[in-house]
Amino acid sequence: MGKRELICIGCPMGCPVTVEMNGDEIVSVSGNTCPRGDAYARKEVTNPTRIVTSTVKVEGSCVEMVSVKTKEDIPKDKIFDCVRALKGLTVKAPVRIGDVILADAAGTGVDVVATRNAWPSCHKEAECQQAVDGS
Amino acid sequence: MKTYDIVIIGGGPAGLAAAVSAKRSGTDSILILERDKELGGILNQCIHNGFGLHTFREELTGPEYAGRFIEQVEELQIEYKLHTMVMDISSDKIVTAMNSTDGLFEIKAGAVILAMGCRERSRGALNIPGYRPAGIFSAGTAQRLVNMEGCLPGRKVVILGSGDIGLIMARRMTLEGAQVQVVAELMPYSGGLKRNIVQCLDDYAIPLKLSHTVVEIRGKERVEGITLAQVDETGRPIPGTEEEYECDTLLLSVGLIPENELSSGMGVALSRVTSGPVVNESLETNIEGVFACGNVLHVHDLVDFVSEEAAAAGRNAARYVQSTDDASRGGGPLVEIRAVDGVRYTVPSGINVERMEDMQTVRFRVGGVYKNCFVSVYLDEERIQHRKRPVMAPGEMESIKLKKEELLKYPDLKVITVKLEEG
Numbered sequence: 397m398g399k400r401e402l403i404c405i406g407c408p409m410g411c412p413v414t415v416e417m418n419g420d421e422i423v424s425v426s427g428n429t430c431p432r433g434d435a436y437a438r439k440e441v442t443n444p445t446r447i448v449t450s451t452v453k454v455e456g457s458c459v460e461m462v463s464v465k466t467k468e469d470i471p472k473d474k475i476f477d478c479v480r481a482l483k484g485l486t487v488k489a490p491v492r493i494g495d496v497i498l499a500d501a502a503g504t505g506v507d508v509v510a511t512r513n514a515w516p517s518c519h520k521e522a523e524c525q526q527a528v529d530g531s
Numbered sequence: 532m533k534t535y536d537i538v539i540i541g542g543g544p545a546g547l548a549a550a551v552s553a554k555r556s557g558t559d560s561i562l563i564l565e566r567d568k569e570l571g572g573i574l575n576q577c578i579h580n581g582f583g584l585h586t587f588r589e590e591l592t593g594p595e596y597a598g599r600f601i602e603q604v605e606e607l608q609i610e611y612k613l614h615t616m617v618m619d620i621s622s623d624k625i626v627t628a629m630n631s632t633d634g635l636f637e638i639k640a641g642a643v644i645l646a647m648g649c650r651e652r653s654r655g656a657l658n659i660p661g662y663r664p665a666g667i668f669s670a671g672t673a674q675r676l677v678n679m680e681g682c683l684p685g686r687k688v689v690i691l692g693s694g695d696i697g698l699i700m701a702r703r704m705t706l707e708g709a710q711v712q713v714v715a716e717l718m719p720y721s722g723g724l725k726r727n728i729v730q731c732l733d734d735y736a737i738p739l740k741l742s743h744t745v746v747e748i749r750g751k752e753r754v755e756g757i758t759l760a761q762v763d764e765t766g767r768p769i770p771g772t773e774e775e776y777e778c779d780t781l782l783l784s785v786g787l788i789p790e791n792e793l794s795s796g797m798g799v800a801l802s803r804v805t806s807g808p809v810v811n812e813s814l815e816t817n818i819e820g821v822f823a824c825g826n827v828l829h830v831h832d833l834v835d836f837v838s839e840e841a842a843a844a845g846r847n848a849a850r851y852v853q854s855t856d857d858a859s860r861g862g863g864p865l866v867e868i869r870a871v872d873g874v875r876y877t878v879p880s881g882i883n884v885e886r887m888e889d890m891q892t893v894r895f896r897v898g899g900v901y902k903n904c905f906v907s908v909y910l911d912e913e914r915i916q917h918r919k920r921p922v923m924a925p926g927e928m929e930s931i932k933l934k935k936e937e938l939l940k941y942p943d944l945k946v947i948t949v950k951l952e953e954g
Contacts, residue, residue, distance in 0.1 A: 405730070
């Protein structure tokens with residue numbers, strides 16, 4: 397019988413939770429002080445998922461990078477595949493919050509979307525130029 | 532000289548929320564002054580998610596959270612100037628600023644909202660011996676380099692300090708291909724959120740060493756390595772516990788300092804505990820018509836609380852410039868709020884009961900980790916609140932609420948005391 401030790405992230409308490417496993421089957425969850433701890437532990441040992449955030453280069457804008465995220469959480473073991481798929485990617489301005497930057501990232505079925513705007517030249521042109529000049 | 536009813540110093544989360552709220556409270560003449568090339572402040576480089584659960588009931592990234600407020604500022608047609616550095620504010624609210632298009636200029640403000648945020652504590656504050664090689668960055672600087680400028684500041688990394696920015700950067704640097712060897716924390720507990728320890732360190736098998744600090748930095752041109760040592764209860768390194776790490780980069784996540792040079796320059800009184808202005812219930816400083824909110828006032832853990840606090844500062848500044856009678860403008864008697872027994876400070880630290888809103892939020896932080904303690908509020912000698920908290924830690928901001936109708940029942944009230952009590 398296997399054991400998994402976790403720290404619950406549901407609240408600042410941070411309960412140490414122990415999950416006893418029989419193969420893929422959960423036998424018991426202990427150490428949690430509330431139902432949220434139980435639910436967190438069960439999800440974490442069967443199907444842990446995360447939202448992944450990163451950045452990609454943008455061309456033709458006064459900003460160099462556009463921040464991005466997976467639109468939904470993806471399996472934890474796909475994090476590095478997802479980041480690798482974004483590596484070397486360059487997008488062209490304009491980019492708006494929510495634009496799809498990479499469809500179906502690393503075969504997860506989840507799109508990577510932009511989390512900031514990047515205008516071709518900032519809507520305030522004079523100021524944008526200053527930024528390009530490096531002032 | 533140009534005149535505005537309200538001038539807001541800083542276009543980060545606090546400045547934006549204050550501006551939106553002041554405008555919605557009926558003041559049209561508002562100007563935001565921002566030194567960076569865009570609005571949004573520190574949120575623009577905080578590309579991770581977890582922002583806005585309180586404000587928008589969804590998990591946003593930093594740039595998305597900023598974007599929501601910037602949109603409102605644009606829709607409400609609030610004026611702002613970018614690339615603009617405020618040089619000085621006089622006690623009669625004349626703001627001196629400069630940028631490369633207007634040169635040096637002055638603005639007369641009816642009210643000023645201080646929203647300059649904070650800066651990171653640097654190596655100089657830590658007394659770590661060694662040369663001054665390249666490769667030592669504050670965690671926030673590294674965050675800006677990676678997330679906004681697309682540069683990786685190093686490949687083999689040690690992080691000192693387990694504040695949230697340090698934890699977030701441990702994950703970020705790992706995802707960008709760097710090898711993060713260890714995060715060391717001087718205190719016996721982490722200053723960061725539990726969620727960040729699990730999702731930024733445990734997920735990537737990065738060890739967290741509590742009660743450890745950097746005792747030596749090696750390398751002359753570039754960092755070549757550091758030495759960690761365990762510390763005793765007083766924070767002193769224990770001889771014989773040294774461990775050497777080879778690395779080219781040391782990130783420091785060792786605390787934030789409210790940026791109050793402009794405030795003290797104009798005569799605003801600062802708190803020795805928070806390093807931020809001392810404010811009353813309206814978040815007004817000792818100078819009438821000068822308000823403060825966000826991290827310049829006290830360092831927050833969640834941006835949602837910054838937005839909430841800044842909205843109050845915006846409302847109060849609008850009421851100040853719109854009102855004609857002295858009583859509602861400012862001054863008047865203050866009931867002191869005293870922070871004792873584990874409560875390090877409160878914001879505000881005084882209340883004018885007549886002027887307060889129906890419900891007043893009082894925010895505070897505790898001085899250590901407390902389990903199963905009670906947060907108690909006393910009006911003079913009488914206890915009116917006694918609320919059990921399973922756990923409290925210095926890293927998390929706490930708050931209590933005071934009701935105006937309740938305080939009005941105590942016309943001779945002198946002191947409100949907030950303290951922790953054992954169960």
